[in-house]
Amino acid sequence: MAARPVTPTTAGKVPARTDLVVAGVRADRLDDDLAAAGVSPAFAEASGFTGKADGSLLTPAASGAGADVLVVGLGPAADVDANRLRAAAGTAGRRATRHGRVAVTLAEQAADGVDAGAATQAVTEGWILGAYRFDEHRTSPTESKVTAVTLTAGTTKAAKDAVARGVAVAGGVTLARDLVNQPGGSLVPAQLADRIKAVGAETGLKVRVDTPTQMRRKGLGGVLGVAQGATNEPRFVELTYEPKGAARGHVALVGKGVTFDTGGYSLKTAEGMKGMNSDMGGAAAVVGAMSVLAALGAPVRVSGYLPLVENMIGPDAIRVGDVLTIKGGTTVEVLNTDAEGRLILADALRVASAAGPDAIVDLATLTGAIIAALGQRTAGLFGTDDLVGRIRSVAAASGEAVWPMPMPAHLRPGLDSDIADLRNISGGRYGGSPVAALFLREFVGEGIPWAHLDIAGPAWITEAPYGEVPKLGTGFGVRLLADLLVGWEPLT
Template sequence: MVIRVKTTRRKVFEYDAPARVVAVLGGQLSDEGRWLDSQMNGALSRFLKKTRLGSEFGEYATYATEDVEVVLFSLGKRRGHTLEQVREAGVRLAKILARLNSRDVVVENFLASRFGKKESSYALAEGLFLGAYSFDKYKSRAEQVRRNVVIAQGFGPAVDRARAVCAGVYLARDLVNEPPNVLNPVELARRAEEMAKESGLEINVFGPEKIQELGMGAYWAVAKGSDNEPRFIEIVYRPEQASGRHLALVGKGLTFDTGGYSLKPPASMTTMKGDMAGAAAVIGAMKVIAELNPPVEVRAYIAAAENMISGHAYRVDDVLKAYNGKTIEVLNTDAEGRLTLADALAYASEKKPEALVELSTLTGSCVVALGAQIAGLFSEDESLAREVARAAEEAGEKVWQMPMEPAYKRLLKSEVADVKNVGNRKGGAIQAALFLAEFASVPFVHLDIAGPGFAEDEEDNPLGPVGGTGFGVRTLVRWVERRA
C-alpha cells in the first residue's frame, strides 16, 4: 500500500473526510469519539453497544453510512498504555485502512493526552508507514492501494521525521527481500552507490584486487568461492561543520550463504538471502542520517560476499590471516560471517572511531536464547552497551544484553593459529561475540540480529509483513542522534 500521512490542528469531528478513525478504551469511546458521536446523533455509541467491542487491543469495528465510514479501534484497557502500543496500533490500522472504500482518512492522534502530541504523532505515523510496507516487485498482479491519512491534532515535524526514518527501513527491507540471483555483492554495492549519490554521501567500493592488496585474508577466503565477486563498501557521512569526531557502523553482508563445505540442510538455506540484513540496516540508517544531518561524522563498512561451494572455496582446517595480522583456524565454513566481519571490524577500528556498532545475522544460538523478536547485545564496554540499549528502547526495537564471559575465550584457542572460528555449541552466540572482539580495537557493540532481522511468519514481526524487517535502522539512527 502507498500511504501518505500529514497532520491537521483540527479534531476528528472537525475535519471533513469520508473516513474517520477514533479510539475505544475499555469498551468506551474516547473523547474524540464522543464528540463525533454527538455530531452523529449517538449513532456510534448505539453501534458500539451492538458490536460489544471489547477491551482486546487491536479489535475494531466499522460503522458505514452512505456518507462516511467510521472505524472504532480498540486500544485495550483505559490505562497502562505504552508508546510501543501506539506504534503497533498504527501498523494494524494501516492494514485496516487498506480495506476501506475511502482513500482519504482522518485518524485520532491516539493517546496524545498521555504522551503529548509530538511523541504520539511520531509513534502513530511510524506505525502507519511500517504497516503499509509491501514487497510486490515480482508479482504479476500487484494491486497498488493508496491512502491519504491525516492525523488529527498532530505534530507535523514528528510525522516528517517518521517518514524519513521509515524510508531507511523500507530501503533495508527491500534489500533483504530481493532474491539472491538479483542481489549479489556487486548489485548490493551498486544500490549502496545509488543511495549515496541521492543522499549526498561519499562512497568507496573495493573489488577483489584491492581486498587482497589490503590483506583482508579472512574476508577473501569466504568470498573467493563464488563466481560473483565480493565488494567492500565504505560509506561516509560528513556534517557541515567538522568536529574531529566520528562513529562507525559495520554490517554483515552475506548476500547468500550455503554454509560452504559445512553445507546447510535445505530447510536452513531458504532464508539465507536475508544473511545481509545487517548490511541492509546500515545502508538504510546511512540514508536516514544523511537526511537528519546530525553534527557528527559517521562511517559505515560492509564486506559483501557470497559463501558458496567451488574449487576455489575455502575449507575446514584452512588457516587465514586477517587484516590486523591475527591468524584464524577454520573449523566450520558455515561460521563465515564472523570471518568477513573480522576484517571489516579491524579496518573500521584502524580509522579510530570513538565508538562502533556492528549488526549481523550471526548465530542460531542467539535465536534459541532470545526468539525471533529480540536481538542479542554484546559489549565489553558497559557504558556503550547501556547507551545502545537505551537508543533501541527509544526507537522501539527490542534488544537484550548478553554476557561477554571471559572464561569462554579458552574455547576459541587454536593449536595451530591465534584463534579458531568456532568453539563448541554451549554459548555459541557468546563465543561468536568474543571472536569478533579479537578484531575490534575500539569500544564496540555487537548486535546479533539473527532472530529479528528476517520474519519467517507474521507472528515474528508485529511491525510489518513476512520477510525483511529492517531491524536496526531505527536503533542506529537514534544512537547516532544521542551521540551527536
C-alpha cells in the same frame, strides 16, 4: 522495489471528505472511546473487541452515510506511549487498503507526558511501515485504494516537522526491507554495492567500493576467503556521513552483508537455506540508517563498513580446517564454513578500528542460537558496558527490542586453535551467540567502546505480522541506529 505507501499530511480535524477514520481505543476506557469514535459498545462486544493492544475492528458507517471507522486497540491508557501508537498505526496501515481517503486520530490518545511530536512521528512511521508491501516480483501486486492519509495532529510547524521526521525514518526502514527482501540471485554483492552507490548519490553519503584486487591490497583475508566458492565477486563498501561542523565525534557502523548463505561445505539443510537472502540484514540496516542522517540533522560523523559476499560451494571454496589471515595478520582456523559472518566482520572491525572512532556498533544476522534464546522479536546485545547501556535506552524509545547478553570469560579458551591464532567456533556445543561475540571482540581496537547486535531473530520474521512489523524483511535496526546517532553524545 515495493510500491510506496501514501505519505501522510496533517490537519486540525478529520476532513469532511473522508472514507475511513482510524481511532484508538484504550482498554480501560473502552466504552467512552468507542462512543467517541461512533462505534456501538454492544457491536464491539459481540465482535470480541476489547481494546487490547494489536486488536482492531472495522465498523461500517451508519446507514451507509459518512465514513467507516477502524478502531485499533491501545491497551491500558497508562501504557499508550510512542511505541504503542506506532504499532497501532502499523496495524491500521496494514488493514486499511479498501478506502481512498483516510484520517488517523491515534496521536490524540497518547498518555499524559508523551511528547506530541514524538507521538505524531510514531504514528507517521507506523502508518507507512504497516502499509508497506514488497511486490516487485508479483505479476499481480497487492492493490491499495488509499489515495490520501491525514493525521489530525494540527497544522503547526512542529506537527509538520514531526511528520517529516517520521517519513524520513520510515523511508530508511523501507529501504532496508527492500534490500533484505530481494532474492539472493537478484542482489549479488556487486549489485548491492551499486544500489548503495545510488543511495549515496541521493542522500549525500560518500561511497567507496573495493573490488577483490583492492581487498587483497588491504589484506581482507576473511572476506576474500568466504567469497572463494562464489562465482559472484565480493565487494567491500565504505560509507561516510560528515556534516559540517560535526562536533560530537565519530561513530563507526559495521554491517554483515552475506547476500546468500548456503553454509559452504558445512552445508545448511534445504529448510535452513530458506530466507538466507536475509543474511545481509545488518548491512541493510546500516545503509537504511545512514541514508536518513542528513534529513534528521545528525550531528556526528558516521562511517559505515560493509563486507558483501556470497557464501557458496564451488571448486575453490574454503574447506573445513583451512586457515585464513584476517586484516592485521591474525590467523583463523575455519572449523565451520557456516560460521562465515564473523570472518567477514573481523576484517571490517579491523578496518573500522584503524579509523580511530569514538565507538563501533556492528549489526549481524549472526547466530541461530540467539533466536533460540530470545525468539524472533528481540536482538541480542553484547559489548562494553557504557555503550550497551546507551543502546538499551535508545532501543526502548525506538521500539526495537534488544536484550543484554553476557560474554563469559570461561568461553574464550574454546576459540584457541591448535594450528592458528584462533578458530572460528569453539569446541563445545553451547553458548553459540556469546562465543561469536567473543570472537568479534578480538578484532576491535583496544580501548574502543564496542557493541554487537545479533539481529538474526528480528531482521527476518516468519511468524504473522504484528503492529508495524511485516512478515519477512523488517528493516530492524534502522530506527535504533538513527535515534542513537541523532542524539549522540560523546561517551565519558
